[in-house]
Amino acid sequence: MTTVSVEQLPREIAKSLLEIEAVALRPNEPFTWTSGLKSPIYCDNRLTMTYPAIRDLIAEGFAAVIRERYPNAEVIAGTATAGIPHAAWVAQKLGLPMAYIRDKAKGHGKQNQIEGRIEAGQNVVVIEDLISTGGSSLKAAIAVQEAGANVNAVLAIFSYQFAAASDAFANAGIPLETLSNYSALIEVAAEIGKVQSSDIETLKSWRENPQAFGQ
Numbered sequence: 001m002t003t004v005s006v007e008q009l010p011r012e013i014a015k016s017l018l019e020i021e022a023v024a025l026r027p028n029e030p031f032t033w034t035s036g037l038k039s040p041i042y043c044d045n046r047l048t049m050t051y052p053a054i055r056d057l058i059a060e061g062f063a064a065v066i067r068e069r070y071p072n073a074e075v076i077a078g079t080a081t082a083g084i085p086h087a088a089w090v091a092q093k094l095g096l097p098m099a100y101i102r103d104k105a106k107g108h109g110k111q112n113q114i115e116g117r118i119e120a121g122q123n124v125v126v127i128e129d130l131i132s133t134g135g136s137s138l139k140a141a142i143a144v145q146e147a148g149a150n151v152n153a154v155l156a157i158f159s160y161q162f163a164a165a166s167d168a169f170a171n172a173g174i175p176l177e178t179l180s181n182y183s184a185l186i187e188v189a190a191e192i193g194k195v196q197s198s199d200i201e202t203l204k205s206w207r208e209n210p211q212a213f214g215q
Ligand SMILES: O=P(O)(O)OC[C@H]1O[C@H](OP(=O)(O)OP(=O)(O)O)[C@H](O)[C@@H]1O
Pocket: 034, 035, 079, 080, 081, 082, 083, 128, 129, 130, 131, 132, 133, 134, 135, 136, 137
């Protein structure tokens, strides 16, 4: 088991993401995000699955937040697809039931959007890998509410810290917490020299006005 200091996690996880090259930069050939936004950066948290020590650090971080702030959680639900493995590891650590939430209901079989069992009235913590606009995880959380359950919080590994995402969660009345974030990533990247200083400047100015990127 990994011992975690929750205060240190933003930097520790950011460092891990940089070390395993989960963070890719392509200022000249922008990535298209799920929201349609174009971006010079892509953070592939799926790669954390490959590294037992890193995925355990993440799972311990989530478990610590849940034990401390959401001790009445009864189900851990992952967002499809990248949130699913992390939800499974956290649920295992906490000895809680696990479920996952598809981005939409299946078109065949039982036509479920939620797989696994979430009962009306249960307290659910939703686990996501990454928050950009927050659209995917908010949609998943609302699906859980529509099933009659309470969403205690959405927890994610990483956030780009866009005001639009925090506003959307605040408007929905759903707490959003993340283990690491863009500020920590940029800080650590500059310190350990993993990203060139010219790229750090690009990343800072992109973050000021992402909509204008590449135009
Ligand atoms: O905050 P948002 O703007 O919604 O963006 C973040 C979402 O985008 C990615 O998922 P993707 O759609 O690539 O699917 P995947 O999880 O199946 O890889 C990521 O895993 C988040 O779920």
